[in-house]
Amino acid sequence: AQKVTQAQTEISVVEKEDVTLDCVYETRDTTYYLFWYKQPPSGELVFLIRRNSFDEQNEISGRYSWNFQKSTSSFNFTITASQVVDSAVYFCALSEAQIQGAQKLVFGQGTRLTINP
Amino acid sequence: EAGVAQSPRYKIIEKRQSVAFWCNPISGHATLYWYQQILGQGPKLLIQFQNNGVVDDSQLPKDRFSAERLKGVDSTLKIQPAKLEDSAVYLCASSLGSSWRRETQYFGPGTRLLVL
Numbered sequence: 282a283q284k285v286t287q288a289q290t291e292i293s294v295v296e297k298e299d300v301t302l303d304c305v306y307e308t309r310d311t312t313y314y315l316f317w318y319k320q321p322p323s324g325e326l327v328f329l330i331r332r333n334s335f336d337e338q339n340e341i342s343g344r345y346s347w348n349f350q351k352s353t354s355s356f357n358f359t360i361t362a363s364q365v366v367d368s369a370v371y372f373c374a375l376s377e378a379q380i381q382g383a384q385k386l387v388f389g390q391g392t393r394l395t396i397n398p
Numbered sequence: 399e400a401g402v403a404q405s406p407r408y409k410i411i412e413k414r415q416s417v418a419f420w421c422n423p424i425s426g427h428a429t430l431y432w433y434q435q436i437l438g439q440g441p442k443l444l445i446q447f448q449n450n451g452v453v454d455d456s457q458l459p460k461d462r463f464s465a466e467r468l469k470g471v472d473s474t475l476k477i478q479p480a481k482l483e484d485s486a487v488y489l490c491a492s493s494l495g496s497s498w499r500r501e502t503q504y505f506g507p508g509t510r511l512l513v514l
Contacts, residue, residue: 316502325506326441327505328505384493384501386503388441390438390440391438391439
């Protein structure tokens with residue numbers, strides 16, 4: 282069965298510090314996709330990134346970067362120079378193929394990130 | 399482009415009452431998902447539609463939960479009768495539905511349900 286583990290339940294840092302959120306996954310599929318979503322206090326899940334299992338290149342988008350390592354089944358997320366607006370719950374998710382072109386996401390339990398001024 | 403719309407945003411009911419949630423997906427998205435998110439946990443898929451057909455409802459408690467997407471656009475999720483453990487946020491998401499390899503799910507703001 283597919284599983285996503287986010288071992289860090291809560292992280293609290295001071296603004297401008299760098300912070301890394303860990304994500305470890307389990308799957309028997311050779312083709313799969315990994316996602317990160319942000320859930321601010323308003324409740325809506327905001328899509329951040331999608332990565333397929335054949336692309337292990339790290340990705341950087343502004344202050345955000347992602348490190349995908351198949352050897353350790355990890356897909357970690359780093360925020361550089363954190364800001365108060367980054368405070369949210371962050372979810373890592375793994376997709377599973379479905380029939381009829383649909384997709385099933387399996388989510389981790391989330392990491393609550395608090396950035397203090 | 400308008401996002402996924404959900405209503406109501408909040409609902410408080412007593413146990414054994416019924417409740418319904420509504421979702422309008424992003425225009426052109428064939429696939430619609432309903433998730434349940436219990437406080438402190440990640441979202442859990444309840445049911446998934448491709449157009450107006452059910453793809454996966456294996457985690458839907460069918461004795462009390464039902465969902466429909468009659469015209470392949472809007473969807474309604476119903477709970478009858480509600481239990482205390484149904485208190486959660488109910489999230490609706492949609493995606494293009496062309497291929498699971500290219501799918502990204504976009505979420506609505508959710509409905510926060512409290513069962514007393």
